[in-house]
Amino acid sequence: DTGVSQDPRHKITKRGQNVTFRCDPISEHNRLYWYRQTLGQGPEFLTYFQNEAQLEKSRLLSDRFSAERPKGSFSTLEIQRTEQGDSAMYLCASSFSRLNTEAFFGQGTRLTVV
C-alpha cells in the first residue's frame, strides 16, 4: 500500500495558463476528495467523488475548475486560465464511504501562479 499519491509535487505556471494535477488514491478506497489550502489556513473543501460520480462541488470551484475521476480510480483536477489567487496547496484524500472512517491525505501539489 503506497498511500495517496499526488503529482506533481510543485507546479509554477504563468497567469492564464492551464494546469492539471493528478491524484492516485489508496486502491481500496471508493471516495476521493480535493481540498485547497492557503498559507495559515485550514484545508477548504473543493469536491468529492464516490467511485466515478462527483457527488458534491463547493462554491469555491468556479467554472475554471474541473475535476474528473473517469474510472473510479485516479482523479484529475484542472484549472483553466490560472489566476494569482489560485496559488495554493491542492490536497487530495481518499477514504472508504462507510460512516466514521478516516481519510488519508496525499502530500499535496503546491501551485504558484506568477
Next chain:
Amino acid sequence: SQQGEEDPQALSIQEGENATMNCSYKTSINNLQWYRQNSGRGLVHLILIRSNEREKHSGRLRVTLDTSKKSSSLLITASRAADTASYFCATDATNAGKSTFGDGTTLTVKP
C-alpha cells in the same frame, strides 16, 4: 466559512510539557477528527472520535468531545520537539459526505 475554530492559534511550550488545543464547531456532527500537518506537507490523521463518545486515547494523545457545547480538545502529553506542527480539527457533519476543517493551532515545542 470554516466549520471548526481552533484555539489558541499558536502555542509554544518546552519539551516535556503538555499541550492542549481546543476546537469549537457549529453544526451536528457524526464525528470529529484531529490531524497533524508538518510545514509544507500533507495531513496525517491522528484520531477520530464519534459523536456518541466522550473521550478517546491514542498513545500520548487524549481527545475529548462535548457535543452539548460543540467543542473538543486535544491533549498531547510529555511533548517532544518532533510534535512541532500545525494541528487541525475536522468535523463530519450529519448528512455531509466530507470533512470541514478549522484553521488550526500551530504548536512549537522547544527542546
